[in-house]
Structures are given as structure tokens and as C-alpha cells.
Amino acid sequence: MTLKQVVNNVAEMPASKKAVVDIKKLSLTFQTADGPVYALSDVDLTIEEGDFVSFIGPSGCGKTTLLRVIADLEQATGGEISINGVTPHEAREKRAYGYVFQAPALLPWRSIERNVTLPLEIMEISKEERVKRAQEALKLVELNGFEKKFPWQLSGGMQQRASIARALSFDADLLLMDEPFGALDEIVRDHLNEQLLKLWARTNKTVAFVTHSIPEAVYLSSKIVVMSPRPGRIIDVIETDFPKDRTLDIRETPEFLEIAHRVREGLRAGHSNDE
Numbered sequence: 001m002t003l004k005q006v007v008n009n010v011a012e013m014p015a016s017k018k019a020v021v022d023i024k025k026l027s028l029t030f031q032t033a034d035g036p037v038y039a040l041s042d043v044d045l046t047i048e049e050g051d052f053v054s055f056i057g058p059s060g061c062g063k064t065t066l067l068r069v070i071a072d073l074e075q076a077t078g079g080e081i082s083i084n085g086v087t088p089h090e091a092r093e094k095r096a097y098g099y100v101f102q103a104p105a106l107l108p109w110r111s112i113e114r115n116v117t118l119p120l121e122i123m124e125i126s127k128e129e130r131v132k133r134a135q136e137a138l139k140l141v142e143l144n145g146f147e148k149k150f151p152w153q154l155s156g157g158m159q160q161r162a163s164i165a166r167a168l169s170f171d172a173d174l175l176l177m178d179e180p181f182g183a184l185d186e187i188v189r190d191h192l193n194e195q196l197l198k199l200w201a202r203t204n205k206t207v208a209f210v211t212h213s214i215p216e217a218v219y220l221s222s223k224i225v226v227m228s229p230r231p232g233r234i235i236d237v238i239e240t241d242f243p244k245d246r247t248l249d250i251r252e253t254p255e256f257l258e259i260a261h262r263v264r265e266g267l268r269a270g271h272s273n274d275e
């Protein structure tokens with residue numbers, strides 16, 4: 001091969017993206033009074049900068065546990081994990097991620113704005129800066145104008161958007177979302193999925209997202225991680241190629257249906273391994 005060919009080949013190679021989450025041979029066993037619970041086993045995964053990664057698998061397979069390990073809320077019992085090249089603990093101290101829980105978990109006695117600014121207060125950020133950041137985060141989830149309302153004055157979908165704004169308020173590049181739309185009806189969920197995609201396209205954040213819904217996983221993700229029943233193992237990683245500004249219509253395309261089929265087959269195969 002000539003030097004020119006080598007140079008051309010290198011030029012055609014996609015620029016390698018930064019690994020935000022790097023997991024090698026990770027396992028986690030909970031010790032309980034009833035004996036060990038093997039929650040995760042032999043998990044290998046890289047989440048790259050700008051990825052939208054969904055985790056899908058049967059109930060109890062360890063999706064939340066994996067997200068909590070990334071967030072330093074649980075400790076792995078085996079293997080390695082790094083977040084932006086440092087330990088989850090160091091990443092947590094650097095506030096490298098925002099975390100959105102299954103339920104909005106807003107404090108009922110605080111206004112929406114003051115719920116969003118809560119982590120910033122804990123970080124001892126000035127009031128002026130807190131309000132500015134809350135405004136920006138609420139705008140990103142299209143809740144500007146609702147700053148002075150209280151959680152009970154908002155619908156379930158709006159409350160969940162407020163909790164996303166709270167996770168966005170300290171502008172971490174990594175967003176960890178644990179089934180944030182699971183409790184919402186399908187129409188609201190579709191709408192929030194569209195908004196979340198827009199937000200992802202606009203901010204280029206890296207997202208790790210837990211879901212039970214195959215269409216939600218396929219619609220949102222650049223990478224779908226299919227997990228087996230407990231102990232959670234990765235049985236398939238599917239990369240999708242949809243543009244970032246995709247609309248809900250893509251759910252009717254053959255490509256979408258093919259990926260959804262592959263996810264379903266993976267979930268089925270995982271179940272039969274367990275029998």
C-alpha cells in the first residue's frame with residue numbers, strides 16, 4: 001500500500017469518539033439475609049460521547065442496578081468501570097451526570113423553579129446564577145412560564161419534565177434516566193420522547209436510558225442494550241442509524257420494525273436461557 005493510500009484510508013476512518021462510560025467484566029452480587037442475589041454478571045459495555053443508549057430487559061434483570069453503579073449509588077463486586085476516565089465516585093464528586101428517577105420526586109412545598117435550583121443550592125451556586133440556570137433548563141424542556149407553579153399544579157408529564165430540567169440544571173454532559181416515562185400514558189410518552197430527542201440533538205449530551213418499551217428504545221436510541229433475566233448479562237447490542245432529528249413516523253419504516261424484531265427476539269432468547 002502506498003503512503004497516499006494509507007493517508008486516504010486514515011482520512012476515511014470515522015474519528016474515534018471519547019468513551020464516557022467504560023465497563024469491563026462488571027458484576028454485582030447483593031448479600032441479603034436470604035443469601036446472595038446475583039444482579040449483574042460479566043457486563044462489558046462502552047458508551048461513547050453523544051450516544052443515546054437504552055437498556056431493555058425483563059423486570060429485575062439489573063437495569064436500574066447498572067445505572068446506579070454508573071452513578072456511584074451501588075458498588076460493583078467485580079470488574080472495572082470508569083466514567084470519563086475516572087472512578088464513578090470521582091465522577092460523582094465532579095457532578096459528571098444528572099440522574100432522572102422513575103418518579104419525578106419533586107418537593108411539593110417548593111415551586112418548580114426552586115425544585116430545579118435545589119441541586120445548585122447544595123452546590124452553593126449564587127442565587128442569580130441559580131435562577132439563570134433554572135430558566136435555561138426549564139426552557140429546554142419547554143416549561144418556561146411554569147417557574148412559580150407548584151408540582152401539584154402540573155400534569156404527570158410536566159412534572160417529569162421538571163425533574164429532567166433539575167437533572168439538566170448543572171449542565172453535566174451525561175444524563176442517566178431510569179424509566180422516566182414509564183408511568184405516563186402513551187400519547188404523553190410519545191410527546192416526551194420527541195422532546196427528549198430534540199433536547200439530545202440540541203445539546204449533544206450522552207444519555208443512558210432504562211426502559212421496558214421496545215418502541216421507545218428503538219425510537220430514541222443510537223444503541224440498544226438488550227439484557228437477560230437475572231443475573232443481568234448483555235445479550236445483544238444493536239446500533240441504529242436513524243438521523244438525530246427523526247420523527248415518530250419512523251416507527252412505520254421497515255428498518256424500525258426490523259430492529260424492534262431483533263430486540264424482541266433477543267428478549268425471547270434471554271427468557272428461554274433462563275428456563
Ligand SMILES: Nc1ncnc2c1ncn2[C@@H]1O[C@H](COP(=O)(O)OP(=O)(O)OP(=O)(O)O)[C@@H](O)[C@H]1O
Nearest residue numbers: 030032037039058059060061062063064065066230
Ligand atoms: N439493595 C438491594 N439488595 C438486594 N437485592 C437487590 C437490591 N437492589 C436490587 N436488588 C435485586 O437485584 C435485582 C435487579 O434489580 P433492578 O432493580 O436493578 O432490576 P430492573 O431490571 O431495574 O427491574 P425493573 O425493570 O423491575 O425496574 C432484582 O432481583 C432486585 O430485587
